[in-house]
Amino acid sequence: MYTGAFRNESKLIKYLMPIRAELSIIAGILTLAHNISFGRNHFVNLFTAPETMSTNMKTAAGVSIILIAIMVPVALSDxxxxxxxxxxxxxxxxxxxxxxxxxxxxxxxxxxxxxxxxxxxxx
CATH class of the missing domain: 1.20.5 (Single alpha-helices involved in coiled-coils or other helix-helix interfaces)
Incomplete structure (x- = not known):
């Protein structure tokens, strides 16, 4: 994700660009695993008992749902x-x-x- 933000001439971009797709897939797998693990509690609370959650936790759960919604269609592509x-x-x-x-x-x-x-x- 950050490779697009680096200067094209930087040493880091030359190292990361060839493996950008693999890094994205690994990041997606880790993100989904993290959300499955923690989401069992936080996503349920977000919809059933939001008053028990701090504002930060509600925001994090909401952002996570949006990010999952962005990733899932790519994973389910035909x-x-x-x-x-x-x-x-x-x-x-x-x-x-x-x-x-x-x-x-x-x-x-x-x-x-x-x-x-x-x-x-x-x-």
């Missing part, structure tokens, strides 16, 4: 190339996310096991 691209990027990103989380958890377990063995030998 354009086969669009659907294939979204599916391919989703598979790549989800695979990366799973692998990255797995690596994090493995490192965490190894660290804990090393800590446990160090503590056992110290006692």
């Amino acid at each position: 354009d086969t190339n669009c659907i294939i691209n979204v599916a391919a990027y989703s598979v790549v990103f989800i695979t990366y996310a799973v692998m990255r989380i797995s690596k994090f958890l493995t490192k965490k377990l190894l660290y804990k096991s090393k800590q446990g063995s160090t503590m056992a030998t110290a006692n």
Whole structure:
């Protein structure tokens, strides 16, 4: 989204422009996931009990609904190339996310096991 705001000669634009579509898809996936996660409470409250929400929360929920309304028609497009691209990027990103989380958890377990063995030998 910000690539259009940078100067055309900037180093950052030269780096980001070739991957702009992929960044947009990843941002869309993350945005929708965020809105699904938090929207279960906030969107429901917005329509059923808005008096329980702060003005900031009502504004954020309203803006989120507008942004979702902008993104969804693109995702539901009948354009086969669009659907294939979204599916391919989703598979790549989800695979990366799973692998990255797995690596994090493995490192965490190894660290804990090393800590446990160090503590056992110290006692």
